[in-house]
Amino acid sequence: MSSKKKKQMMLSYKDLLRPRIKGEPRQQVNKGDPEWEDGIKCIKAYHSQATMLSQANRQEMREIIRSRRYVITPSAKDTPLRHKLMKAHKKSIKRGRAPSWPIFIILKTLYRPALPKEYKRCIRMAFGTTEVKDHTHEYFALDGAEPAEPATTEEDHQTSPWKDEVLDDKPEISKETKKRDASALDIEDGSSSANKRAKVAGAESVSLTVPMANAVSEQQAAEEGGCECTVGKLWEMIDKRFEAMREDLERKEKEKFEVQTKELQVVMREVVRLHGEALMRLAEITWQRPAAPQGVDV
Structure with missing residues (x-):
């Protein structure tokens, strides 16, 4: 992967910067700052979805995080409807546009069960699911992937916000399956050493979006009465x-x-x-x- 493409994919705590003030260099958001904790959560959520998002969705989600639009104001602390991203969602719907999957991922990361039922129903109607699976291990299989926050162990690096929510999402993959998937995604094998990593070639051409690629689970289909929700119904x-x-x-x-x-x-x-x-x-x-x-x- 070229350095330019890698830069468009990667995101870490180093990207949490405050706006430039009077020509001064942008200041790094540090641990202990009000926006640090939620910022790290959002970056980990991005890591869990980056390899599954389309280029446009990756760019949108990175821009939201880098511009600190995830920050929860005091008025929106206990009221998700007052968050600026929720207001952006409402404005988009009024203009006849489909809801944003990256915005949903961030709001779900920040509020979890507190998200309004109407909002979750809207997302489910548009994308067929509100489930967010963890693909963090795929992100850290890329060369140059940096952790969301400074950590002392590799395990801390790969902790995602969905670790406790989606279980058994990392099944053991056979060598044949790895070869087939690598061929389909134009992934070239690296060295044969124990620490080899997959190198992704032409990642920009992979336009798989989570909403369209993930099928609704059988349990969710049973709970929803087998309703096949589509964008058309929205x-x-x-x-x-x-x-x-x-x-x-x-x-x-x-x-x-x-x-x-x-x-x-x-x-x-x-x-x-x-x-x-x-x-x-x-x-x-x-x-x-x-x-x-x-x-x-x-």
Whole structure:
């Protein structure tokens, strides 16, 4: 893998930098800083998904973490709906766009069970699942992979936020399976030593996204009644919502028009009444006018 492609894939604690202030160099976020702990969690979540995300999704997730948009403000500490990423999700849906899988991964990392049911239902309808499997071992099989945070042991390096949530996700893989997978992904074998690592060639061409690549587990399918959720159903739901909003707007406009029409009718009746009274008054004045004497020019 070229150094440029490697740079586009890798992410570590070294990428946690504060914004530049008045031309000064960007300051490193250090252990003990308010945004450190959540930042490390998000980086580990990225490590667990990097090899499964498409290039666009990897870039989006890295940008969210590097720009520190994951930071939980005091108002959003116990209310996920107030987090800036959740607000970005709502804005995207209102514009008719599909939800973001990288945003979901980060919000799930930060809030876990506290995520709103409506949000999780939206993600499930769009991608068919809300399960996030751990592929951290695949990330650290790449040359140059750095840990999320400084650690003293290799085991600490590879701890992911999904370690306790998804079990038995690292089955023993036979040599034949490794060769087949390496061929499919254009992976070249390194040295035959015990510490060899897989070298990925052309990783940018691998556009596998977790939402489309992962199938819904049998247990989840049973719990959801075997419902096959697709992106199409999400668009159908959004279309129905917009249609209801349009009908409501038309109804309100119609009611407003009827009220204005009635007010105009009242004004017109008053104008006609006043006009009639004016004509009657003019007639009375004409009838009361005395006749001119004979021989006098009027």
